[in-house]
Amino acid sequence: MRPEHKPKIIAFCCNWCGYAAADLAGIQRIQYPDSLRIIRVMCSGMVHPEMVLHALNKGADGVMIIGCQLGECHYIDGNEKAMARAELIDELLEDFGFENDRFLITRLSSSESEQFARTVGTMHKRVLELGPNPNSNQDNGDTP
Amino acid sequence: MNTTISIEPLTRIEGHARISIDLDEAGNVADSRLHILSLRGFEQFICGRPAEEIPRIVTRICGICPWMHHLASVKAVDACFGVKPPPTGALLRELCQVMAHINDKILHFFFLAAPDFILGPDADYSVRSIMGIVRADPELANRVAAMRKLGQQLLEEFAGRAIHPVAGVSGGFSKPMTKEERQRLQQGCRTLLEFAVFALTYGRDEVLNKYQNILQTLGRIETGFLGTVDTNGAMRLYDGDLRLMKADGSFTDFAPEQYKEHIKEHVENWSYGKMPWADSWQEGFSMDLDRPRGIYRTNTLARINICDHISTPIAQEALEEFRDLFGRPAQGTLLYHWARLIELVYTCERSLELLADDRITGDMIRHNVQPGAGRGVGHVEAPRGTLIHEYTTDENGCITSANMIVGTTHNLAPMNMSVRQAATDLIKNGHYDEGILNRIEMAVRAYDP
Amino acid sequence: MNIRLAAESLHSCSGCEISLLNIGEALIPLLNRLQLVHLPLLMDHKYSDPAGSETEISIPKAEIGLVSGGVANTHQLQVLEAMRKSCTTLVALGTCGTHGGIPAMINEWPMADALQTVFSTVTTEPVDVPNQDTPPMLDRVYSLDEKTDVDIFLPGCPPDPTIIARVLEDFLDGLTPEPVTKSVCDTCPTRRTGKSERKLLRFTANARFDSNESTASMQCLLEQGFLCMGPVTAGGCGHQGEPACIRARVPCRGCYGPVRHQDNQMLGMLNGLVSQGIDFKTIIDRKSMLRFSGAHGRLRPLKEKKRAS
Amino acid sequence: MATPDEHNRRLSDRRAIHIAYAQAVPLTYCIDSDLCLHLNGTGHCSRCSDACPADAVDFLMSAQENTIRVGAIIMAPGFSPYNPQGKGSWGYGVLDNVITSPEMERLLSSCGPTSGRLLRPSDNRPVKQLAFIQCIGSRDPHPCGHGYCSSVCCMTAIKEAMIARDNDCELEVTVFYSDMRTHGKGFDRYFQRASDKQIRFTRCRPHGIEPAGKDGALRVRTINEQGRQLEETFDLIVLSVGLEIQEPTIQLASLAGIHLGPEHFASTSSFQPVLSSKKGIYICGAFSGPKNISLSIEQGSAAAAAAASLLMSRRDTKTRKLRLPPAQPPAAAVKTGVFLCHCGNNISETINLETVRKQISVLKSVSHVEEVLFGCSQDTRELIIDLVRSLGLNRIVIAACSPKTHEALFRRTIREAGLNEYLLEMANIRNHDSWVHALDPDAATDKAVDLIKMAVAAVMLKRPVTANTAAVKQTALVVGGGVTGMTAAINLADQGFPVDLVEKTDRLGGNGLNLHRTWNGEHVPPYIKKLQAQVLDHPGITVHFCATVLDAGGHAGNFHTTIRDHKEHRRIITHGAGIIAVGGKRSLPDEYGYGKIPGVVAAVEFDALHIYNDIRVSRGSSFVFIQCVGSRDETHNYCSRVCCTHSVQSAIELKKEDPNRQVYILFREMRTYGLRESLYNRALELGVIFINYEQFGKPKVKSHDEQITVEVWDHILHRPLHIMADMIILASGILPNPDAGRLASLFRVNIDEDGFFQEAHPKLRPVDLPTDGLFVAGLAHAPKPIEESISQALAASARAATLLSQKEICLDAVKAVVDDKHCDGCALCIDVCPYQAITPLETIDADGEQHKLVAVDTMRCTGCGICQGTCPKRAINVVDFTYEQLTAKIEAALN
Structure with missing residues (x-):
């Protein structure tokens, strides 16, 4: 029998919203799947699409970017840049052999801890349905 | 059949090929094949791409004659989009093409072919190379290296790149020529012409004349010829009509767009290389040495044979001398080298002729093009033969299908025949040596595949 | 003792070798310091005795081996393995070797489909794909490092002669060549302001420039709205001076491959464009951004579902 | 024990121990003493204090009285939402599915009682038909309501409607309103977006709400604009309740001895909008009249500015400075110390720290792992300092709580140990685990x-970073010598910061020179004279007349701006902060026969004619005001905010002078917002006739034999109305300063869609511009009346003073750094920078080769x-978040 699939999801969380919402979810003891590994960034606009791809190439089962609601970016329009890039990532993932469902960008505000937990739950379920990342631990051109 | 001789890799040629020669029990040649080992699939992967990008992609079909693919392609794209370059644009394209011919011919004659003649077909392989010439005649070697570099440099300085060029663009040319550039080019081309005249004399007197015995016989086959001429029957490299000549010297002229009515491609299951043949002769395809059918050759000897005359004086003089010696059409395979040197002179003269045209420094170098649906054939005379690109495009101006007949491939069937002829002639009773095998390669090398 | 050099070209066009020859007169002293032991374009060393039963490819031992071209069929793979076995230092010469190059564009299609297309053009007699004495094609075109260890990467289509010369000289002098760290933009003299057009134009009309002025007075082609791959392409063309294509006043198409070996030219470029506010969906052929670096799994056949749409 | 959660408007319950709301500061638990068994004396429970490992529960804590001696008081008691219970025929409190807009806010919130799903309170079924009824408790002088406009409810309703639609695109939303008061900056565009989103706006006021059947549905009867009776049913109805001042605030005001005006709002002067009736007491926010968030924030800053100028002599007398040992350069080899915090048992109860410790100890770069009970306690921090020194640790990982709350503390700790504060990384194993x-x-x-x-993987890659400091030039530049510019200049100069004031013309006053009265009747010209004198006499203010800005450079704390004055002298002014107060421009009408028909004048011209008692005004018997001329049209897609009030005010004067005059106001939405509504009511009382028109049916003005006729469609009578007018007054709008675009690009800031x-x-x-140290106020920001300009001017000077009051500013080291080895000046990063902080740079290297970079x-x-x-080259990286560090984290997470 195949060992149980324990997925890992990398989430780039904006310092001002996603990360704060995750902090708040903790304070409120909201339980969500343990697959998430949060990487704090100052702004969702800081995340280079290459990082999303890199995470998938390295075996992440899913990658999330969590940025601020439109109009609420701490840096004017960093989240809009992130949204535009996300559209690109969405489109390109299949080019590089990944289901685009392995990637999710979402917007929420620092108070939306429940929303945060729900989104993580949704992503976790998605990733379980997709099964293990087919390219995990495979040379996908990411290393020379 | 008990032995198969395999010569691999075929050396001092462009590309990847192997010769296999089957000997019968008596040690005589039963069969032979020239295998083309790789295939890259340009016809497939240029599909879906914007047509104006194709001239920058197909150059990689050949790194020795990238200008030819570049220009044939750009002409095909022009035709797809229904645009004709302005006169200045056309002049600039042709100049680059003939200058690229110069470099190629120097490379082929001196770097690839000459070691066989200067050092001898039987010289040890470790010596029989350009390195050997460097040691045997350093002055010549230096001069040749300098001339090649000059030719490449002139092209590069003006057009950005010599290998895998980019300056030919749909609708014309990407940059104009300044007066200073023209002066520099004129000066350079004069030097090259001087060298070409020297090369012609040197090649004739010091090299080819010494091999009279094999010049007419090694790899000799009887075939037709294909090349390009203008309406006066003069030799053309950049544009003109195609002329398909039979072995008996009779010929038909047709527009390049009609190539499909005259040429088909034969495939043998032992080679990735396709073999074009003359379908319009209605005699079918056969590589039988005694009764070849549908076989024609391209490249220098073909162009020298099919043209009525050459429009530049020194080359015309050399052509006359050649015809006096070998008739029309001349069939000796090694005569390709001689014809190559005549063409070298022509291309240098033609460069100067183009540079003398005042329109070449004009400002109007490119028409804006409107991508759209179409079909187009582009053709040029490449060093290795007639090069044809044909594309169709969709309403976005993206390629939907492509067909390419590359210079070398026209000669694939003749080369197979020449190998057979040479091998049969040279290998008797199971006797062969390195020198003999090299002579068989020499027959191939003459075509400069 | 002389340093021995072996060279091979695999799935390539010989452009790299021509570039090597373009070193010109300077090549001659260089060749005098090197001992050529195998170089099919220039010399007649064969893989094995023509009549021998030995099918093994044998290449003389060499301190340095140059291999151009990627790997597309079993024969090329054998040659590469033989080169690796014989050469102490293996150099991937040219972008085909380092990243697959133009031939790796085929990786967008299943190999069988591509072969079928080639052998069913309008002028080709209807036949099966040749399969006797022709080495079988691999499933796709690979870069050299996907199939063996490569010591030095020397990208370029072709690599600039001065770079090849310098690497050989460095090698002869016992130095390790420094990898390129900057893009084509480093030596590009065009004017850049950082403000660009919010759209991408096809190169169906020439760039704006004053023909009497040097390229230094021309505005950056990307800022003029032309897709120029300069920012995501390793520098070094044009003798490490003015980039070669810019000299011809045409935009870069990325022939030196990505700046860092493992980078992704398409992703880097599209991200750059999208960040400028350009709608990437208006780009008619984005895969073309990988036209020189389609190996390493970068280009792959489209999924059926995607192709249908 | 549970009780209704006040924050969720009692729509859900909470426990005795709770966090007030998600954004509470501090974000800690508190105990409700009414509910706590221990505190309310109904039981002996002490489970919480027994369970708390930090001993943080102190039942003996009690309210204390403190006396604080201060020099100034700022009062910001805010407002309460109007409570419609038992008032009107709205059924609030009786019908479950009638709720107020603050309750709606909670229903829509994802951390609210329904997790953001819009469910009917009666049966938790999803809402399909939603309605908003505007002006509940506002614009309704009915004894239970208020006469004023609450100013914010229109936007609140639109916002709530938009969010509800965004969450459920099937939802049908109707808004019943009387005038759509979206007069704020950018609000009209928002209103249009809502209309585009199929939100239905119906201009009528329902009579009441009644139940429709027994399933909780609600019926509303209305009379539409055609006068027809309509009945509609809805699942949920939101009452857009207004703002009011309630009793406790009234008591507070009386305690403070300040005067409250009508409807209990604190009375202020337009010229001193944050000063109460008592010196030294400042007020801000909705206390002095209904306001939205941005105006309240402006007023908060403005009150601070006003107080600061009063307290100027005591500045910096109570501040202390922290002293730290010099940071040691770290040794070459990475020695990481990892501190595992139990957080009492918050972490250790769930996570097996022993297992963690074993797995972390074996990591190559980790040289020490220490478990601590409370990482943030004083003794642990001393332990960290000891271990850093004794073991020579040079990278620190604290596995504990969130860097958002504790990073600063731990940075300071390792800094005290002599380690660079950036060699720290936190692993959030509590909140996130x-x-x-x-x-x-x-x-x-x-x-x-x-x-x-x-964290270990990332901290390894960190290098010491020194936060830069920059000297602050403690002076300011104010561009624009109108009311706004003068107010800001005076306040800053009063606070002790020298000011250079740049004025384009040869006199101070700007657009204020055209004004005569404020909305509440104060005379403007004397005030302007006073301001002019104050500016010219102030030793701290240098005025540059006839001066224009030619160039600008530098950064917060040290700008250098080049100006050219009237003598054509170029001068470079260095200044620490800058306020842009270049004002706006009045629009010149190009319609309704303006400039062709003598009786058609713009409002500003009419004011002058009126004051000088021009015969056309004094003898006139019929006046027509046409609103929204040069506002809210295709080219000026915004409300000019002041014109409705102004026309109403003029109309009242005309009527007061001669009640027999016919005065018409042709309007699109009557926007006498806030307390100005009293003017509208007064005008109605005086018999001013208000006729509504729509943008597609503009009035037509014709002139024949010196007789002017206005034709307008009467929506109530359903026929065109022809009015003979002696004068037509065009309420022309406010345009941006035509020079704004040029100035914006000089100062590297932006202008909006409207200019x-x-x-x-x-x-x-x-009032902050995106560039630190630059601020904007007045009409340069958006159209607004004089008191709002003054508030903004003060707000801008308060913001500037926070910068100027420091001798040097410490810059966070978390900045983008260019890697010269990989940057090649491709310039892709330049335009994406929202702060225009990146510029192209050409350098020449040691070999004399030219290189392109960015700076x-x-x-x-x-x-x-x-x-x-x-x-694309990873050549620009933010300290602490470099590409390399983020990649290391990815790889470590997936190892």
Whole structure:
């Protein structure tokens, strides 16, 4: 029998919203799947699409970017840049052999801890349905 | 059949090929094949791409004659989009093409072919190379290296790149020529012409004349010829009509767009290389040495044979001398080298002729093009033969299908025949040596595949 | 003792070798310091005795081996393995070797489909794909490092002669060549302001420039709205001076491959464009951004579902 | 014990121990003493104090009285939402599915009682038909309501309607309103977007709400604009309740001895909008009249500015400075110390720290792992300092709580140990792990190992960074010598900061010179004279007349701006902060026969004619005001905010002078917002006739034999109305300063779609420009009346003073840094920088070769990393978040 699939999801969380919402979810003891590994960034606009791809190439089962609601970016329009890039990532993932469902960008505000937990739950379920990342631990051109 | 001789890799040629020669029990040649080992699939992967990008992609079909693919392609794209370059644009394209011919011919004659003649077909392989010439005649070697570099440099300085060029663009040319550039080019081309005249004399007197015995016989086959001429029957490299000549010297002229009515491609299951043949002769395809059918050759000897005359004086003089010696059409395979040197002179003269045209420094170098649906054939005379690109495009101006007949491939069937002829002639009773095998390669090398 | 050099070209066009020859007169002293032991374009060393039963490819031992071209069929793979076995230092010469190059564009299609297309053009007699004495094609075109260890990467289509010369000289002098760290933009003299057009134009009309002025007075082609791959392409063309294509006043198409070996030219470029506010969906052929670096799994056949749409 | 949650408007319950709301500061638990068995004396429970490992529960804590001696008081008691219970026929409190807009806010909130799903309170079924009824408790002088306009409810309703539609695109939304008062900056565009989203806006006022059947549906009867009776049913009806001042605030005011005006709002002067009736007491926010968030924030800053100028002599007398040992350069070899915090048992209860410790100890770069009970306690911090020194640790990982709350503390700790404060990384194994995976200790433990490995991988790559400081030139530049510019200049100069005031013309006053009265009747010209004199006499203010800005450079604390004055002298002014107060421009009408028909005048001209008692005014018997001339049209898609009030005011005067005059106001939406509504009511009382027109049916003005006729469609009578007018007054709008675009590009800030300066954040940073140290106020920002300009001017000077009051500013080291080895000046990062902090740079290297690079202005850079997300070469990286560090984290997480 195949060992149980324990997925890992990398989430780039904006310092001002996603990360704060995750902090708040903790304070409120909201339980969500343990697959998430949060990487704090100052702004969702800081995340280079290459990082999303890199995470998938390295075996992440899913990658999330969590940025601020439109109009609420701490840096004017960093989240809009992130949204535009996300559209690109969405489109390109299949080019590089990944289901685009392995990637999710979402917007929420620092108070939306429940929303945060729900989104993580949704992503976790998605990733379980997709099964293990087919390219995990495979040379996908990411290393020379 | 008990032995198969395999010569691999075929050396001092462009590309990847192997010769296999089957000997019968008596040690005589039963069969032979020239295998083309790789295939890259340009016809497939240029599909879906914007047509104006194709001239920058197909150059990689050949790194020795990238200008030819570049220009044939750009002409095909022009035709797809229904645009004709302005006169200045056309002049600039042709100049680059003939200058690229110069470099190629120097490379082929001196770097690839000459070691066989200067050092001898039987010289040890470790010596029989350009390195050997460097040691045997350093002055010549230096001069040749300098001339090649000059030719490449002139092209590069003006057009950005010599290998895998980019300056030919749909609708014309990407940059104009300044007066200073023209002066520099004129000066350079004069030097090259001087060298070409020297090369012609040197090649004739010091090299080819010494091999009279094999010049007419090694790899000799009887075939037709294909090349390009203008309406006066003069030799053309950049544009003109195609002329398909039979072995008996009779010929038909047709527009390049009609190539499909005259040429088909034969495939043998032992080679990735396709073999074009003359379908319009209605005699079918056969590589039988005694009764070849549908076989024609391209490249220098073909162009020298099919043209009525050459429009530049020194080359015309050399052509006359050649015809006096070998008739029309001349069939000796090694005569390709001689014809190559005549063409070298022509291309240098033609460069100067183009540079003398005042329109070449004009400002109007490119028409804006409107991508759209179409079909187009582009053709040029490449060093290795007639090069044809044909594309169709969709309403976005993206390629939907492509067909390419590359210079070398026209000669694939003749080369197979020449190998057979040479091998049969040279290998008797199971006797062969390195020198003999090299002579068989020499027959191939003459075509400069 | 002389340093021995072996060279091979695999799935390539010989452009790299021509570039090597373009070193010109300077090549001659260089060749005098090197001992050529195998170089099919220039010399007649064969893989094995023509009549021998030995099918093994044998290449003389060499301190340095140059291999151009990627790997597309079993024969090329054998040659590469033989080169690796014989050469102490293996150099991937040219972008085909380092990243697959133009031939790796085929990786967008299943190999069988591509072969079928080639052998069913309008002028080709209807036949099966040749399969006797022709080495079988691999499933796709690979870069050299996907199939063996490569010591030095020397990208370029072709690599600039001065770079090849310098690497050989460095090698002869016992130095390790420094990898390129900057893009084509480093030596590009065009004017850049950082403000660009919010759209991408096809190169169906020439760039704006004053023909009497040097390229230094021309505005950056990307800022003029032309897709120029300069920012995501390793520098070094044009003798490490003015980039070669810019000299011809045409935009870069990325022939030196990505700046860092493992980078992704398409992703880097599209991200750059999208960040400028350009709608990437208006780009008619984005895969073309990988036209020189389609190996390493970068280009792959489209999924059926995607192709249908 | 549970009680209704006040924050959720009692729509859900909470416990005795609770966090007030998600954004509470401090974000800690508190105990409701009414509910706590221990505190209310109904039981002896002490389970919480027994369970708290930190001994943080103190039942003996009680309210204390403190006396604080201060020099100034700022009162910001805010407002209460109007409570419609038992009032009108709205059924609030009786019908479950009638709720107020604050309750709606909670229903829509994802952390609200329904997790953001719009469910009917009666049966928790999803809402399909939603209605908003505007002006509940506002614009309704009925004894139970208020006569004023609450000013914010229109936008609130639109926002709530938009969110509800966004969540459910099937939802049908209707808004019943009387005038759509979206007069704020950018609000009209928002209103249009709502209409585009199929939200139905119906101009009528329902009579009441009644139940429709027994399933909770509600019926509303209305009379439409055609006079027809309509009946509609809805699932949920939101009452857009107004703002009011309630009793406790009234008592507070009386305690403070300040005067309240009508309807209990604190009375202020237009010229001193944040000063109460008593010197030294300042007021801000909705206390002095209904206001939205941005205006309230402006007023908060303005009150601070006013108080600061009063307290100027005591500045900096109570501040202390922290002294630290010099930071040691770290040794070459990485020695990481990892501190595993138990957080009492918050972490250790769930995560097996022993397992974690074993797995972390074996990591190559980790030389020490220490478990601590409370990482943030004083003794632990001393332990950290000891261990750093004794073991020579040079990278520190604290596996504990959130860097958002504790990073600063730990940075200071290691800095005290002599280690550079940036050689720290926190692993958030509490908020992101033990607390959220409490039910699965094994998974939580595995995750903790990952999180710490990620931190270790990233901290290894960190290098010491020195935060830069920059000297602050403690002077300001004010561009524009109108009311706004003068107010800001005076306040800053009063606070002790010298000011250079640049005025384009040869006199001070700007657009204020055209004004005569404020909306509440105060005379403007004397006030302007006073301001002029104050500016000219102030030793701290240098005025540059006939001067224009030619160039600008520098950064917060040290700008250098080049001006050219009337003598054509170029001067470079260096200044620490800058306020842009270049004002706006009145629009010149190009319709209704203006300039062709003598009786058609613009409002400003009419005012002059009126004051000088021009015969046309004095003998006139019929006046027609046409609103929205040069506002809210295709080319000027915004409300000019002042014209409705102004026309109403003029109309009242005309009527007061001669009640027999016919005065008409042709309007699109009557926007006499806030307390100005009293003017509208007064005008109605005086018999001014208000006729509504729509943009597609503009009035037509014709002139024949000196007789002017206005034709307008009467929506009530359903026929065109022809009015003979002696004068037509065009309420022409406000345009942006035509020079704004040029100035914006000089100062590297932006203008908005309409040509006004774009603030850093429309709600939260209304007077900051995106470039630090630059501020905007007055008409340069958006159309507004004089008192709002003055508030903004004070707000801008308060914001400037926070910068100018420092001798030097410490810059966060988290900034973008260019890697010269990989940057080649491709310039892709330049335009993406929201702060225009990146510029192209050409350098020549040691070999004399020219190279292109980019340069980051560290003063402008905010460390957002958008450049990092753009650069294809990873050549620009934000300190602490470098591409390399983020990649290391990814790899460590996935190892």
